[in-house]
Amino acid sequence: MKNQGFSLVELIVVVAIMAALAGVLTPAYLSYIEKSRQQTDESAAGEIYRAAEIVVYTGEYDISDQVLVTFSTAGIQLNTSLANAAQVEDILKEHFGNQYQTAKPVSKKYKNMTYTITILPPEGGSYMPRLSATWS
Numbered sequence: 001m002k003n004q005g006f007s008l009v010e011l012i013v014v015v016a017i018m019a020a021l022a023g024v025l026t027p028a029y030l031s032y033i034e035k036s037r038q039q040t041d042e043s044a045a046g047e048i049y050r051a052a053e054i055v056v057y058t059g060e061y062d063i064s065d066q067v068l069v070t071f072s073t074a075g076i077q078l079n080t081s082l083a084n085a086a087q088v089e090d091i092l093k094e095h096f097g098n099q100y101q102t103a104k105p106v107s108k109k110y111k112n113m114t115y116t117i118t119i120l121p122p123e124g125g126s127y128m129p130r131l132s133a134t135w136s
Contacts, residue, residue: 037108
């Protein structure tokens with residue numbers, strides 16, 4: 001008798017095994033993607049913070065308790081009324097490109113949050129302003 005192919009039972013077993021593997025691997029894959037998105041958001045926030053830090057610590061700021069940059073679903077928004085804001089914008093453009101304002105949080109954790117960088121007054125006898133950064 002010639003081999004005519006696979007029997008229906010063999011095909012059902014193979015499909016069942018594939019379904020079980022997909023059921024086990026899909027949540028792990030989705031978790032991996034979400035972690036990657038969170039790391040992307042945290043990295044972008046870190047780059048924004050470093051840009052603000054470079055400019056604030058190399059410039060002169062008399063204004064304190066002022067929001068410098070926000071990163072949210074509205075994109076990256078810069079307080080252009082502050083001194084040296086154009087320098088922050090130049091550094092942001094270097095990292096994010098000319099479309100830096102359209103960069104938005106992509107992870108579920110940070111999607112509805114805003115990352116805010118605020119210039120704070122110097123403390124402890126220092127003449128340098130401080131930066132505060134928070135997700136809220």
